[in-house]
Amino acid sequence: MALYVYAITAKDHPQRLDDLTGVGSHPAPLRTVTAGPLCAVVSEISEEIRPKRRDLQAHQEVLERLMSDAVILPLQFGYFAPDDQAVHQALEANVDRYLATLERLDGCAEYHVRASQADEDELLRQILRDSPEASDLNERIRAGAQDPQLPLALGELVAREVQERQDALAADIAETLIPYGREHTTHPPSSPDFLNLSLLVPHDRTEDFLAAQAGLAGRIQGGVDFRLTGPLPPYSFVA
Structure with missing residues (x-):
C-alpha cells in the first residue's frame, strides 16, 4: 500500500x-x-x-x-x-x-521573520518630508500645475524611495538577526512583505534571538509590521 x-x-x-x-x-x-x-x-x-x-x-x-x-x-x-x-x-x-x-x-529550530509596510501613508509622509524633490513635486501638483508629467515623476520618485528604504531596512534587520542563527536563508518576499528571512537558531540562543527581534520591532519606526513564526521544523535547511 x-x-x-x-x-x-x-x-x-x-x-x-x-x-x-x-x-x-x-x-x-x-x-x-x-x-x-x-x-x-x-x-x-x-x-x-x-x-x-x-x-x-x-x-x-x-x-x-x-x-x-x-x-x-x-x-x-x-x-x-x-x-x-x-x-x-x-x-x-x-x-x-x-x-x-x-x-x-x-539542537536547532527554524524561525521565520517577515516584515511589511503596515502604514503606507506614514511612509509617504516620511518621503515627502525627507526628500526636497518629492516635496516640491507634490506642492506643484497640489497648487494646480497642469503638467501631466508631474504626477508620473512623483510616482516614480516615491517608488524608488520606497524600494531603497525597504531594501536598507531589510538589510538592517537581517544584519541584526543573522548572528543568532547557525545558518540562514533569504526567500523572495511576496507582496506586501519586503523581507522573508529564515534562520536556524540553536536552542541555547533562542532567548537572545527573541530579545533581539523584539528590540528591532521597538526600534524601527514608520509603521513596519513584524511577523515572527517559530519554532518550526527546519524545512528551509534540509539539503
Whole structure:
C-alpha cells in the first residue's frame, strides 16, 4: 500500500507516536520504516491528499511531536512513496547525507521573520518630508500645475524611495538577526512583505534571538509590521 512520509529520524529517536494518527479521510496509525541507522515516519494512505486544513494540521502535529524529542528531517506536506521497499531503498541510498544533515540540524529550530509596510501613508509622509524633490513635486501638483508629467515623476520618485528604504531596512534587520542563527536563508518576499528571512537558531540562543527581534520591532519606526513564526521544523535547511 502507498505510504505518506512525514519525516526522517535517527533510529534511536523516541518516536512517541502511539496517540497520533496520520493524514487522510480515514487516518491510519503512524509507524516507521527502518533502514540501518535511519527511520522514516509514515502512515498508509489510499487516496490523493490535498492541502486541506485537517491534513495540514495532522502533518504539522506529527512533526512537532517528533521535533520535541530530537532532531528530525521534516518532509514538506504531500510526500508519497509507493511502498515500504521504496522508502527503505531511499534511506539506504542517502544514508550518509541524511545522517550529516541530522547532525547539522541537531539542537536547532527554524524561525521565520517577515516584515511589511503596515502604514503606507506614514511612509509617504516620511518621503515627502525627507526628500526636497518629492516635496516640491507634490506642492506643484497640489497648487494646480497642469503638467501631466508631474504626477508620473512623483510616482516614480516615491517608488524608488520606497524600494531603497525597504531594501536598507531589510538589510538592517537581517544584519541584526543573522548572528543568532547557525545558518540562514533569504526567500523572495511576496507582496506586501519586503523581507522573508529564515534562520536556524540553536536552542541555547533562542532567548537572545527573541530579545533581539523584539528590540528591532521597538526600534524601527514608520509603521513596519513584524511577523515572527517559530519554532518550526527546519524545512528551509534540509539539503
